[in-house]
Amino acid sequence: MLKHLIAAALLPALAAPAAALSRKQLQDVIVQCATCHGADGVSRTDEIPNLDGQHDRYLYNQLAAFRSGKRPHKQMRVMGRRLTDAEMWAIAEYYSALPPN
Numbered sequence: 001m002l003k004h005l006i007a008a009a010l011l012p013a014l015a016a017p018a019a020a021l022s023r024k025q026l027q028d029v030i031v032q033c034a035t036c037h038g039a040d041g042v043s044r045t046d047e048i049p050n051l052d053g054q055h056d057r058y059l060y061n062q063l064a065a066f067r068s069g070k071r072p073h074k075q076m077r078v079m080g081r082r083l084t085d086a087e088m089w090a091i092a093e094y095y096s097a098l099p100p101n
């Protein structure tokens with residue numbers, strides 16, 4: 001019983017951990033995405049989706065799906081494979097906080 005209570009109290013924190021990356025760490029990751037998606041989340045070609053202003057949970061879910069291969073895409077699989085959970089959340093928070101264009 002106590003175990004369940006503790007698990008319930010911890011779950012929200014596990015589901016959406018606050019960005020655990022430093023500014024520098026976040027920049028180093030975003031730089032890798034920016035060539036295609038832009039640092040401002042506005043993509044450079046119409047074959048690449050914009051990310052600015054997108055929901056953070058949606059972005060996180062897509063990155064997790066690329067990483068696992070559930071959402072198949074060659075380039076994004078390669079990008080996703082290198083990302084940690086903390087990085088994926090930080091990226092999701094970063095792009096979702098940008099004003100949509």
Ligand code: HEC
Nearest residue numbers: 032033035036037047048049059062063073075076079091
């Ligand atoms: C070489 C170009 C390229 C790079 C680099 C790249 N992406 Fe992508 N990304 C794409 C393309 C193309 C798609 C569309 C995938 C599809 O058609 O399913 C995409 C899709 C996505 C999506 C899904 C968007 C949606 O609306 O469903 C997210 C999220 C994403 N990328 C995040 C990132 C992040 C974060 C990085 C850096 C770690 C990154 N991408 C690096 C090309 C790239």
